[in-house]
Amino acid sequence: GENVEQHPSTLSVQEGDSAVIKCTYSDSASNYFPWYKQELGKRPQLIIDIRSNVGEKKDQRIAVTLNKTAKHFSLHITETQPEDSAVYFCAASETSYDKVIFGPGTSLSVIP
Amino acid sequence: GAGVSQTPSNKVTEKGKYVELRCDPISGHTALYWYRQSLGQGPEFLIYFQGTGAADDSGLPNDRFFAVRPEGSVSTLKIQRTERGDSAVYLCASSHPDSSYNEQFFGPGTRLTVL
Numbered sequence: 001g002e003n004v005e006q007h008p009s010t011l012s013v014q015e016g017d018s019a020v021i022k023c024t025y026s027d028s029a030s031n032y033f034p035w036y037k038q039e040l041g042k043r044p045q046l047i048i049d050i051r052s053n054v055g056e057k058k059d060q061r062i063a064v065t066l067n068k069t070a071k072h073f074s075l076h077i078t079e080t081q082p083e084d085s086a087v088y089f090c091a092a093s094e095t096s097y098d099k100v101i102f103g104p105g106t107s108l109s110v111i112p
Numbered sequence: 113g114a115g116v117s118q119t120p121s122n123k124v125t126e127k128g129k130y131v132e133l134r135c136d137p138i139s140g141h142t143a144l145y146w147y148r149q150s151l152g153q154g155p156e157f158l159i160y161f162q163g164t165g166a167a168d169d170s171g172l173p174n175d176r177f178f179a180v181r182p183e184g185s186v187s188t189l190k191i192q193r194t195e196r197g198d199s200a201v202y203l204c205a206s207s208h209p210d211s212s213y214n215e216q217f218f219g220p221g222t223r224l225t226v227l
Contacts (some may be wrong), residue, residue: 001170004154033217043203043218044155089154097143098185099168100216102154 004092006103014111020078021041021106023090026071030092033066033073034100039086043077048075049086113139116219118204124225127192132188133222137206144187145216146179147203155203161187195225 003026013019015060026034034049050057050064050073058065061080066073088105117136125131137144143162147155157171160200161181172178176194181187191198205216 043220046215049215082209091154099145099157099160099171099218102147102153102156105152105154 001100002030002092004101004103006090006106008106009104010107010109012109012111013080015076015082016078017080019080019084019089019108019110021090021108023073023075023103024071025073025092025101026044027092027094028068028071030101032093032095032098034091034093035075035093036089036102037086038089044089047068048073061094077108080108081083082110082112084108085110113193116204116206116217118219118222120196120222121220122223124227126138126227127194127196129226131191131224133191133224134217135144135189135204135206137204138208138217141206141208141217142184143216145205145207146187146189147205149153149201149203149221151200152175156214160191166207167193176205177191181207191224194224196226201227 006023022041031052036044036046037047038044048062050060050066061078063076079089087107089105093100119134145160146158149155160168160177164184164187176192178190201221203221207216
């Protein structure tokens with residue numbers, strides 16, 4: 001089955017700097033890669049996703065890249081703000097309405 | 113509109129007892145998912161329903177876990193003979209496969225504590 005790895009497990013950046021989280025997946029059948037943000041005690045919320053027919057997608061300060069050949073995908077947050085502090089999960093799925101396999105998470109702290 | 117709701121929000125039970133956790137998906141969402149999240153880990157897939165039927169139950173850890181969705185809307189996750197290792201937050205999510213943006217919307221979760 002699918003296995004998603006993620007690093008770093010913790011990341012601390014100064015406000016205004018960029019943050020990068022990297023993930024790898026194992027199943028070449030995966031075609032949908034969502035990213036979730038989970039604040040302490042809250043439910044996971046989708047922040048951006050990318051499908052395998054696209055190499056890069058951007059939404060304001062957030063961008064994701066996908067390298068299907070290498071089975072790598074990454075999240076980039078620019079101009080970080082304290083409210084970006086949360087745990088971020090990458091995930092992989094065969095389709096966007098299939099089961100989602102989550103990575104172990106990255107705890108991001110943005111220092112004011 | 114209303115989001116995914118789950119009840120109870122917290123459940124404390126004793127080892128060996130039976131528990132039921134309920135999920136109310138977003139109205140009209142035909143797909144429903146159960147995940148389990150232990151402290152410091154990512155959500156772990158348990159089971160996925162498309163309508164009334166379980167499309168994929170490969171994540172259920174053993175036969176003590178069972179889920180139903182008899183009318184294609186509300187779902188109940190049932191755990192028999194609970195063990196301390198079952199303690200976790202149980203998350204439910206729903207999605208509408210026919211939409212162009214097939215986001216899985218999560219509920220707030222049920223925190224299960226087995227003493």
